[in-house]
Amino acid sequence: MVRVIRQVASAFPDNLASLNDLLNGTEQALVIFEPALKIAEPVSALLTDFEREYFTVLAIEESxxxxxxxxxxxxxxxxxxxxxxxxxxHQLIPAIYIPSAKLPAARSLISELQQFPNSQIDPIQYLILGLVRRGEQIRVLEIDSLPPVDSNPNKLRLQLANRSNDGFFSTFVLRKISKVFTRVALNFKLKPNFITVVSFLVGVLAAIEFSRSNYISGALFLQFSLILDCVDGEVARYTKQFSRFGAWLDALSDRVKEFMAIGGLAYSVQGPVKNIWLLATLALILQTVKHLSDYDFTAVRESLEVKVKPILLTQKADGLAPRKLRKKSGIIYWAKKIIYFPIGERWLLISIGAVLFGAQVTLVTLIGLGFLSLTYVKLGRVLRSYKWGDNIKDCNFIDQQGDLGFNFKFSNFRFGWGLSSLLRLIEFALISAIFNFDFNANLFLLVFVIAIYHYVNLYDSLNKISPTQRFLGLYLPGRVLLILIVVKVLGAQTSAIPWICTYLGLVIIWRGGRRLGARGN
Structure with a gap:
């Protein structure tokens, strides 16, 4: 339960003392607003609607x-x-969420803050300052501006539910359309997970249509699936219905839908077009390697570049190096977004490419642009990683993704964020070699399912879910050995390969189902 305090004192001279009384008068999570703050309810609800693990504040971007x-x-x-x-x-909004476990840290600051007379006038700002100076982790919920207090609450809540950091196509096209469907979903009180399932089924229809060479209907279904993928997140943020299972289902279904669309395109021309399964498998491998390292790099970067070293409250300067204010607008900003080749742009290429140029040209273009994006992004990240050094800590989630069956620590290496993806590339190469690099539907299916399995490992590692059940996936050496035996004994076209994929698929579903039964998920 979160206790909300919209006024810290009846008179400004007693603010710090009243703040102290509030902090000592409860063991519940606490949200405190400055008395004079005029804030619309949907904005304040960003702090008050559910419990969090960390201190949290609101701030206006690019100020x-x-x-x-x-x-x-x-x-x-x-x-x-x-x-x-x-x-x-950023411009801070004078309000802070204090989790129950962090109340002692906030209480212990009051006596130190009393040395600053101005803290009596602006206690919340000084409290936030003191927490930062002590090295406490404070999450920031970014908003574009502070809306008027009398804003229409439903429209404002829907606006806040709309993500502002998407790719170019998603921001300027998909999110504009998704709002219409989000309103409909809210009117019918549809659950976010239900919308995710519907989006997945529409993605299945897209893959089926692609496989039948019905590229126009396949493209329409794929884009509609992506729109619904925007809707489920908007409904979740609007209604505050978040869960680990929902996040897992949403993220994993996106990967499955994209891989199915690629497989559907390959299947549609597998007879007349030679090596089409090679193109499909390469597209899948390229996206998996790039995407897994994206997640790992982001997590490592955040663990390293946002750590605040404790400094004295009496020190006037913050001790930080100058930073460049990067505005989230303009040609350069959006060009970089497009170069990253996010899901909206990839699915747009698959849709338009299939309709205008057919499966083969679409897959070749997908591989080419994906490789250019991979090269650009990874080069920049390698150069950035040089600044980190090799004494990297608290990144055990990378080690857990090794999937080798034994403990192997490589997360303290400055480029460790890329080693998990490298292991995936090695695994895919070994499996391809077992098939004598004869790329067919069986090999594509194997790579498909194993890639999804590694996404599950990734999500579990990032969410600090115990890896104790991963032996069910046989680990990398066990999978490669099993596939080697099956292919050498029964041949590359054996029906045993789909059965192996079915088993791994059931393991994936079972591991996802564990989130449903976990309390608080």
């Missing part, structure tokens, strides 16, 4: 006249009447 430094949704520095910041990136 070079602001009073805070934020990177990767983490608060790094705060400005007060007695303290300066090197680079202003």
């Amino acid at each position: 070079d006249a602001g009073d805070a430094t934020v990177a990767h949704q983490r608060l790094l520095a705060v400005q007060t009447s007695d303290h300066q910041i090197t680079t202003a990136t």
Whole structure:
């Protein structure tokens, strides 16, 4: 339960003392707003609607006249009447969520803050400053602006539910369309997970249509599936219906739908077009290797670049190096978004390419653009990783993705974020060699299911879910050995391959089902 306090004192001279009384008068999670703050309910609900693990604040993005430094949704520095910041990136909204487990940390600051007379006037700002200076992790919920208090609550809530950091096509096309369907879903009180399942089924229809060479209907179904994929997230954010299972189902279904669409295109021309399964398998491998390393790099970067070193409250400067304020607009910003080749752009290419140029040209283009994106992104990340050094800690989630069947620590290596993807590439290469590089539907199916299995490992590792049940997936050496025996004894076209894939598919479903039964998920 979250206790909401919209006023910390009846008179400003007693603010710090009243704040102290509030912190000591409860063991519940606490949300405190400045008395004079005028804030619309849907905006305040971002802090008050459910419990969190970390301190959380609200801030307005891209405010070079602001009073805070934020990177990767983490608060790094705060400005007060007695303290300066090197680079202003955001404007803090005077409110803070304090989790119950962090109440002692907040309470212990009050006596130190009393040395600053201005803390009596602006207690919340000084409390946030003190927490940052102590090295506490403070999450930042970013908003574009502070809407008027009398804003239409339903429209504002829907606006806040719409993601602002999507790719170009998703932001300017899909999200505009998805709002219509989101309103319908809300009117019918549809659950986010139900919408995800419907989106998945529409994606299955898209793959079936592609496999029948019905490219126009396949393209339409694929785009509609992507729109519904926007809707489920918007409904979840609007209604605050979040769960680990929902996040897992949403993320995994996207991968399955995309791989099925690629397989459907290959199947449609597998007779007349030679090596079409080679193209389909390469497209799948390329996307898997790129995507897995994207997740790992982001997680490592956030663990390293947003850690705040404790500094004295009496120190006026924040001790940070100057930062460049990166505005989320303009040609360069959106060009970089497109180069990253996100899901909206990939699925748009699959849809338009299939209709205009057919399966073969579409897959070749998908591989070519995917490779260019991989090269551009990885080169930039390798150069960035040089700054990190090799003494990297708290990144055990990378080690857990090794899937080797034994403990092998490589996360303390500055390029460790790429080694899990490298192991996947090695595994796919070994399996392809077992098939004598004769790319067929069986090999594609194997790579498909194993790739999805590694996505499950990734999501479990990032969510700190115990890896104790991973032996069911046989680990990398066990899978390769099993496939080697089956192919050498029964041949590359054996029906045993689909049965192996079925087994791994059931393991994936079972591991996902564990989230349904877990409390708080």
